[in-house]
Amino acid sequence: MLYPKPLFFLILENTVLYNFDEIIDRHHTGSLKWHYTDDTIALWVADMDFRAAQPILKTIERVVHHGILGYTKPTEALYQAIINWHGSRYGLALDKQHILFSHGVIPSLALMMRIFTEAGDAVLVNDPIYMPFMNKVRDNGRRLILSPLTEAEGRYQLDLADIEAKIIEHEVKLYLLCNPHNPGGRVWTVDELEALLVICKKHDVAIVSDEIHQDLTLSGHKFMPFLRVAKGYEHKVVSITSMTKTFNVAGIKSSMIFAKDEALIKKISQQQRLSDEHDLNLFAYEVMASAYEQGGEWLAQVLTYIEANIELVCRFLEQHLPNVKVMRPEASYLIWLDCSAYGQDDQTLYDQLRDAKVELSAGIQYGDEGHLRMRLNVACPKALLIEGLNRIYLAFSDIKSLSGR
Secondary structure, eight states, X not given: OXXXXXXXXXXXXXXXXXXXTOOOOOTTTTOSTTOOSSOOXXXXXXXXXXXXXXXXXXXXXXXXXXXXXXXXXXXXXXXXXXXXXXHHHHOOOXXXXXXXXXXXXXXXXXXXXXXXXXXXXXXXXEESOOHHHHHHHHHTTOEEEEEEOEEETTEEEOOHHHHHHHHHHHTXXXXXXXXXXXXXXXXXXXXXXXXXXXXXXXXXXXXXXXXXXXXXXXXTOOOOOHHHHOTTOXXXXXXXXXXXXXXXXXXXXXEEEEOOOHHHHHHHHHHHXXXXXSOOOHHHHHHHHHHHHHOHHHHHXXXXXXXXXXXXXXXXXXXXXXXXXXXXXXBSSEEEXXXXXXXXXXXHHHHHHHHTTEEXXXXXXXXXXXXXXXXXXXXXXXXXXXXXXXXXXXXXXXXXXXXXX
């Protein structure tokens, strides 16, 4: 029986039903993720292989059809959309003056070095961590101090004793928090955040919380913005976030900086103006507004699909590669895999998978604690994910598990 080719979305009783099974060829588009000249399956960089939400695409079409792409600024409607989204979903009370714009969370990390530290000061991050955290500390002439996360019952924990000891020993001035955590997928609890705040307040350490994966929190978990627990310490706390990961529009560079202390906001704004890095482009402002105003349905559907893909990966590995230890994420579409049973050298492990024409992110990029781990991206059509898993199986199936020796 022949079936018609599926549409990328269907409209049913005013609800758009998206088809995340659609495979869209991204080769020869300048895609970072799909840069290959062969048939390698890309399961690495944090970029979804799903078409953006219909309201976002319509917004871009409207802007183009208008025909004038001149200078622009954030509208009152945009500010209100941001305020409504974060207030209704996370109980974060924001006013217009609390919101600053930036080209991305990584430029914002670099900016925060200038806000809270001087050259040579110590900055603390956890290990493993999203690699730009470490790179930007070093690139900006600060001393990188690492506090390894501990692992218990298949999830990461903050080692609060080690964090405080490192703060005291190195006279740390700034702590960079990743919440939800990348690559481990942890959503830090209120108790954990409050305990961290106590330590940082005690030693006068500023806190910058990267919360870009907040909207991708999965079922059974609750994201807490750090600014909600930072009452009385707002002069030392900044949150940085974006809707680009949430709505798969990373190519439209945009992010936000949230701060609640008037003097701190003024200082950040002044630093941004030194290099004119406070303005976004027309498409960024328009897409951000449409995403926060009309993107909720797309997000709900994509999270359902992502959770099914996570379950698929867990079942597949349990059945076919049980010696790969899975850290099930509490947020995002990234799964942290312990592949130490199948290798002793990080480059060899990575090459084994690339030879099988499937690419994951090498865990060693995320710090020493990423040794023999890989980060797998499940935000793709199920058929691509299954093919990628089969290739992972082939890469490891001829290798005798080291744990079985």
